[in-house]
Amino acid sequence: MIRSARLLAALSTPALLLASCANAETGDSAAQSGEIVATTGPAYPFKTTDVAGFEEPWAMAFAPGTATLFVTEKSGTVKLLDTKTGETATVSGAPKVDYGGQGGLGDIAFLPAEASDTLGTRTIYLSWAEAGENDTRGAAVGKGKLVCSAPTTCAIEGLSVIWRQTPKVTGRGHYSHRLTFSPDGKYLFVASGERQKMTPAQDTAATLGKIVRLNLDGTPAAGNPMADKGGVTAEIWSMGHRNILGVAWDAQGRLWEVEHGPAGGDELNLVKPGANYGWPLRSNGSHYNGDEIPDHEPGDGFAQPATSWNPVIAPGGMIFYTGDQFPAWKGHALITGLASQAIVDVAIDGESAREVARHEFENRLRAIAQGPDGAIWVAQDGKGARLLKLSPR
Numbered sequence: 001m002i003r004s005a006r007l008l009a010a011l012s013t014p015a016l017l018l019a020s021c022a023n024a025e026t027g028d029s030a031a032q033s034g035e036i037v038a039t040t041g042p043a044y045p046f047k048t049t050d051v052a053g054f055e056e057p058w059a060m061a062f063a064p065g066t067a068t069l070f071v072t073e074k075s076g077t078v079k080l081l082d083t084k085t086g087e088t089a090t091v092s093g094a095p096k097v098d099y100g101g102q103g104g105l106g107d108i109a110f111l112p113a114e115a116s117d118t119l120g121t122r123t124i125y126l127s128w129a130e131a132g133e134n135d136t137r138g139a140a141v142g143k144g145k146l147v148c149s150a151p152t153t154c155a156i157e158g159l160s161v162i163w164r165q166t167p168k169v170t171g172r173g174h175y176s177h178r179l180t181f182s183p184d185g186k187y188l189f190v191a192s193g194e195r196q197k198m199t200p201a202q203d204t205a206a207t208l209g210k211i212v213r214l215n216l217d218g219t220p221a222a223g224n225p226m227a228d229k230g231g232v233t234a235e236i237w238s239m240g241h242r243n244i245l246g247v248a249w250d251a252q253g254r255l256w257e258v259e260h261g262p263a264g265g266d267e268l269n270l271v272k273p274g275a276n277y278g279w280p281l282r283s284n285g286s287h288y289n290g291d292e293i294p295d296h297e298p299g300d301g302f303a304q305p306a307t308s309w310n311p312v313i314a315p316g317g318m319i320f321y322t323g324d325q326f327p328a329w330k331g332h333a334l335i336t337g338l339a340s341q342a343i344v345d346v347a348i349d350g351e352s353a354r355e356v357a358r359h360e361f362e363n364r365l366r367a368i369a370q371g372p373d374g375a376i377w378v379a380q381d382g383k384g385a386r387l388l389k390l391s392p393r
Helices: 005-011 014-019 231-235
Strands: 034-036 046-054 057-062 068-073 077-082 088-091 105-110 121-131 137-150 153-164 176-181 187-192 210-215 236-239 243-249 255-260 266-270 307-309 315-320 333-337 342-349 352-360 365-370 376-380 385-392
Touching: 046 077, 046 376, 057 105, 057 365, 057 376, 057 385, 068 105, 077 105, 088 153, 105 176, 121 153, 121 176, 137 176, 137 187, 153 210, 176 243, 176 255, 187 243, 210 231, 231 236, 243 333, 255 315, 255 333, 307 352, 333 365, 342 365
Parallel strands: 243 315, 315 365
Antiparallel strands: 034 046, 046 385, 057 068, 068 077, 077 088, 105 121, 121 137, 137 153, 176 187, 187 210, 210 236, 243 255, 255 266, 266 307, 315 333, 333 342, 342 352, 365 376, 376 385
């Protein structure tokens, strides 16, 4: 793949090698508009429209059946954007969050089965960092009702915690807390980071460093790989993860996740029930102090990544594109990059994957969503971040 001189220079810096973890939550953003073309891989031009501004956006999702985009801001605010009118508003009833470091308000998700062309009343799920005793913290997931009396007048009511990371630990990193529903709408999957503690990712008595599979009320789902063990072990779907920042389903109904490696070794994984993805025993990166970690190798007893990056891309979010506006992207994973400041276009071939293009921006990119018309929406990272709409040129 031919890379631009600017990209090569950026990727050669030690700071980028560390950015996947240490710097993944820092940095300011500025407005960007106009036309941008791919600088690596096959050129795929698109135009951007600068739509709105947000403070430290972390996740966003369209309410199914509508053109209303909901955005979480890390400090603890939920906002909405009516993409037809351009109006924005704050949604009341957001939970109290433990804001700091990588912690704060996290993901937002709606039940696909409740699709409606009006906002009305529907179920809402949120994740956030929650304080515990003795300077400990952990991710929490809450379920409530989104009640909208008008297109830009919405409140969250009856929000209650249905799941918590176990155990709560010190520090403010690697919460992950990404949410996604199974294609049949029956199960909630939660990405649970290892909270920068490493070893709990291999401990089945903890949910750190795991993906858990739950019923919609937050209880362990029947048929999980270790359901017979009871307790939090019964929640585990996969393990050996580090810091998952993107989860998405492909057209075949398979779950994929993208996670931050240490100094190098960001991974895209096809998630299988009961699989162990190796962290911290295996990684294609190294510890920040330079200590080596054994690379993934066939036959090492761990699931192998579909692809990995060294230098890192520092993923912020991921979708699988299903629309018609960008035919070249259909079926591809689109990953937003923090340190890489790019949308990374990844093609899937069976259980393998490969980067086919990298569309660079001038700012760190946090979140990505596909609109109901097939347009792509991208949120920059940090304070003063801009929300951009990508459409064909």
